[in-house]
Amino acid sequence: MSSINNKLTVREFTIDDVNFIVDYFYNATDEFLLGMGAIKEKLPKRTLFYDIIYSEVEKKYRNKNLYYIIWLLNNEPVGHSHINKINFGKEAYMHLHLWKNPNRQKGLGSAFVKETLPYYFKNFQLENLFCEPYAENPSPNKTLLKVGFDFVKGYETIPGTINFHQKVNQYILSREKFITLFS
Known part of the structure; x- marks a missing residue:
């Protein structure tokens, strides 16, 4: 992190956060989006994207298709992580996004x-937990490597509905390793 004075916190998303998430994608440049695949x-469509995320806010964990965690720096939202492809009690796929360039490449993502x-x-x-950037x-x-995920493989796919055909790297963090690293 750039300063030890930065207060880093995370929390579950609320209805008030949906616009932050939607804006992140819709306000991004083509170049930035291409850089993330x-x-x-x-x-x-923006309204559909909003509705999809909004519909997940009040669902019970067991019924969620998407689940977002908002990242805050000095109490200001600066990014998010979410999971999809949720198979409750088994696995999910994580995504991570810092919303603005000044916050990137400073170790904040790992923290x-x-x-x-x-x-x-815990909640799922x-x-x-997989991640395929x-x-x-x-x-x-x-x-992912810094945090303790293990590299599984590289392969080509279209990883999501907003992505093009690309090579992704698959990483995994098992519950066992999570407990070992973070307990």
Whole structure:
């Protein structure tokens, strides 16, 4: 982190956070989205995207399709992590996003991920947490290794509805390793 005076916290998302998440994607430049393996034209209509996320806020953990954790720096929202492909009690797939460039590449991502992981493992009783970042996006790949995820494999796929065909790196953090590292 750039300063020891920074107060880093995380929390579950609320209805008030939905616009932050939607704005992050819709206000991003084409170049930025390409850097994370996404294409603006593949984003759902803004209102649909909002409704999809909004609909998840009040669901019980067992029924969620998406689950977001908001990252705060000095009490200001600066990013988020979320999981999808949730198989309650078994596995989910994590995504991580720092919203603005000045907050990137300062070690914040690793610190935020460490604070976020307990929410995923506890609330969804996960055995395994996966993450599959775009192979050509170095930041999340470095962050995952730094936090303790294990590299599984690299492969080509279209990882999500907003992504193009690309090489991704698959990482895993097992419940057992999570407990060992973070207890």
